[in-house]
Amino acid sequence: MIRMNVMALALAGAGLAGCSADKSSSEAAEQSGRQIATVPVTIRTAQGQHRFQVEAARTSAEQAQGLMYRTDLKPDGGMLFAPYPPEGGPPREASFWMKNTPTPLDILFIRADGTIARIAENTVPFSEAQIPSGEPIAAVLELVGGRSAELGISEGDSVSWPK
Secondary structure, eight states: OOOOSSHHHHHHHHHHTTTOSHHHHHHHHHHTTTOOOEEEEEEEETTEEEEEEEEEEEEEHHHHHHTTTTOOOOOOOEEEHHHSSTTTSSSOOEEETTTTTOOOOOEEOTTTTSSSEEEEEEEOTTTOEEOOSSOOEEEEEEEETHHHHHHHTTOEEEEEOOO
16 A cells, blocks of 8 residues: 555565455455554544554554555554654654555554644545655554544544554
8 A cells, every 4th residue: 555665665565475456454464374463543633532443553564565455444443553664763754655555545644742743635546646744753544534534633633542
């Protein structure tokens, strides 16, 4: 799906070799014996709190794979890229894309203080156009496209999860 750069795409290539376009990444992970952990995420908005149970992409390989080929996303599911970058270090600017991603996503770029820096809403499936964070970020949350607007999630809202 949305990957950060050419190096990350190269990492994804190794993981994609055994995947077909009609398999979800969770099915592919199960078949390879790899478990994708899930974490609870809470977003605090002016209208209240919204809770999600999302997959946690913590390693370079998991972040490179992201939600590529996925068609099984739940309304309160998604993927959290944290820490970003996976090797640690200070927050930095990120750029994602939608290559091999059939489902529109809302991409929430999250600052080190847990606030949302930018929301890229309803990203275009299969697009290779870069989607930049616009500033240094420490995490990224991907939700089903349209959920941010539906729930009133805005830039500046607070995002939390167990670290």
